[in-house]
Amino acid sequence: MQLTGHNYIAGALSAEGADTFFSVDPRNKTAGDLPFHSATRGEVDRAVVAAVAAFDAMRRYPSSKIADLLDEVAAQIEALGEELLHTADRETGLGLPRLTGERGRATGQIRSFAALLRDGAYLRVIINSEQPGQPAIKQMQFPLGPVAIFAASNFPFAFAVAGGDSASALAAGCPIVVKAHPGHPATSELFAQAISAAVEKQGFPAGSFSMLQGRGIDAGGWLAEHDGIEAVGFTGSLRGGRAIHDIAARRPRPIPVYAEMGSVNPVVITQAALAARADEITGGLVGSVTMGTGQFCTNPGLILLEDSGASRDFIASVTEQMAAAPEGVLLNEAVASGLDTSVSQTAANPQISVLTGGAAGADSEPFCYSNTVMQTSAAAIRTDDRLQVEHFGPVTLFVLCDGRDDLRATVAALEGNLTTTVHAEEGELADIGELLHQLREKAGRVIWNGFPTGVAVVHAMQHGGPYPATTAPGTTSVGMNAIYRFMRPIAFQNVPDALLPPALQDGNPLGILRLVDDVYTDSGL
């Protein structure tokens, strides 16, 4: 494919801005020679205006037509072939095996949404038939309208231009305007080509999809404050997500912002678990912390243990293996410098001991950071919320607690997270229940005897959690329910069947599961 460095606005290339930036290979820090043009305010406006116009057509489409678009997007992504993998690898350093897997995940979730649409139950049809003194009321979910998507740096396929936010918003029936991540502009352009091709082939209006490049915060701000945007999906840092949240909340007409942001993913390991399988947990934990050079929102960054000889041995063993583990490549300069800053600030805290690592890569090296283990006390975590900050990289922090009560008090002081994990033994079930359900209040997903990295794209997955993990604790950005972020219920009162979508018609021509007079059924009225 021919790369242009331009923005993709409703099917047309556009490069009006003077501000340009380049794709950088994190392994050798060399920049490509194709300039990518940051979108101008005018280009942002055109993309949104086109999305608003596109919505007037898209909102009439049956679920099946949107499903066809999604399947076509998946096929077009696959048609990008090896070039996609090599381009992304050059821009992110994530490696071909990981990227190959992530491509399967990205196309898989797009196709899962297509299947969800064809099934139809996702419309959540609820009907109360006419009764004496009560009109017939029928409701289902409808698309919200144009959605702004902010792509993440760390999943160039699964959380970026054609990632989960884009797939769920398109599946909902919403046009999307994607702000690409500046860390992988060439990869983003390939995805823009794939989606644009699918949009054209399936006869969708060109404004159904636009992709804006931009290295600064300007384009994102213009997008979030544009009156034509009805919702925002964001995956990235706490600082970035909070900024977009605040812009959207201050609008004359506020809109929902679904930002998935920072998380330290606390892990509690009991003494019994250490006694039974310290080696296994050590290996699993080191693997989880260093996987993808630690650049996962589910990276286990805070490990809580009761103080004991076994715990200190375990920490020593993890430290040793972390020190010995190969140093990975970080995504880009922003990630490298951000990690250096955050670890330096934490390490400078007098209550922190650095057990290994804590060193930024040299100028001559790839973007990297040494695998880092730090240790602190439970009292420190409870009293200094700076110690709950996310270190986005191969870094973890051990917290030693003075017994079970101190551990429980520390869990109570945790901020919101995407996940919490407990390692314990079957024999402890009677004692552990209270702790487990205390951990559930702090997260969207609770893991038993596992590690938080690895987020299965299944219906039951919940990838979300209380702030600062997200700005919308009732929602998920992974799994089928992600679609509801971009839909809203509309009820029809006494409206004749001929004017209703098939899903709401008395005879249930689509044969979908509906809640009719408080009973779930796929029969007609």
Add this chain to the structure above:
Amino acid sequence: MQLTGHNYIAGALSAEGADTFFSVDPRNKTAGDLPFHSATRGEVDRAVVAAVAAFDAMRRYPSSKIADLLDEVAAQIEALGEELLHTADRETGLGLPRLTGERGRATGQIRSFAALLRDGAYLRVIINSEQPGQPAIKQMQFPLGPVAIFAASNFPFAFAVAGGDSASALAAGCPIVVKAHPGHPATSELFAQAISAAVEKQGFPAGSFSMLQGRGIDAGGWLAEHDGIEAVGFTGSLRGGRAIHDIAARRPRPIPVYAEMGSVNPVVITQAALAARADEITGGLVGSVTMGTGQFCTNPGLILLEDSGASRDFIASVTEQMAAAPEGVLLNEAVASGLDTSVSQTAANPQISVLTGGAAGADSEPFCYSNTVMQTSAAAIRTDDRLQVEHFGPVTLFVLCDGRDDLRATVAALEGNLTTTVHAEEGELADIGELLHQLREKAGRVIWNGFPTGVAVVHAMQHGGPYPATTAPGTTSVGMNAIYRFMRPIAFQNVPDALLPPALQDGNPLGILRLVDDVYTDSGL
């Protein structure tokens, strides 16, 4: 019952504040002699701290225990007997027939939530069983935590201390701290006594419920910004709701605000409908505009017609009937002065003609306002958004459009509303579909050949809509789905059955409907 004028904080009376106010009878503007004490910042804090402590117990309760509390609340409300009706009538002027009906609505919706909890499907259990390479993931809905409720003035039973917001938050399993509306403090205290009695009788922690009095905005602001509050339910004015939204969005840890605010509930009437049943529509419209002295969020305040002789005759007829209709009593001084201000501002707009009314009540009269009809052009509505402001009272505004295209363009320029309505004939179905679905984009409920006042409390009801109707278009404040505003999904990965709530256990001991491996079933795994 003995009224005290105190705040109800976790089962105890409290009156620490020096600021007091009185219950006023809107019919004769005389104040009662019992001083009601506005809550202090310290009292707000104590209520929230007690709610946080209560949540630690409530979050462990099975749905059935919460259902028992709800049924007890309904019974305790009924046990208040005639005193409740007379107290509310004296404070609101709504009249005994309306209040008797509203009491049934309030207890009915509380009991509907109890039934929902006993059925269990509301937990939205989703299970993906363990597969090769994929852990078992099980999710369901859990309560968010302590919720702040802001009671409305116009429904002293159904949207106030024990109204829909309170019922749905309690049903979700959340402790509630209710800011009572200063327009009916004695009624509020009776409800506080009823709920407190139910809380005690069912063995719930005292902090499960608190009720704060307050005539100013201070207590509400302290409540919304308190770190212990996890969500806000609000019913009231656009100004009040936006202020609470903004406070919550600026918190260090933002929380969701579900504010149901202003709405003008546009009604489109076709020429064919006028030709077929102008008299019937006239009567229905006048009844809907004047019902409850127009103090409904679903009051039809904007009527769109194509300009014609028939339309002008219709407007004349509505105007005549509005002028002849008895003048109702307004709830309180704030409503009366607010209505006077908003109608005066609209009437002063050079594009507005006042056809009848537009006069505030005299000092010697009850709080009241003359039944008011105004008229403007479609071009005016499209270009001046001040003309889409809600007039909270017996007021409606006709908009004459130059034909169908002008009507369609005007509908496109409408702001968000709770409802939109179309009156048309069966013979027009082929022409009207596009307009109907254009109207759906502007509202949460679309009504065919009816009037928007009268909101059935059924599962399929959607009482919400795009801003400024609400701050959360994906949610409803009426009907069973109101519960999801106060819940969030939590997923459990590989957690042993013994540690899971019964709803998530493999054998499905509760026998509830669950989505298991993408199939809805009430069988066990």
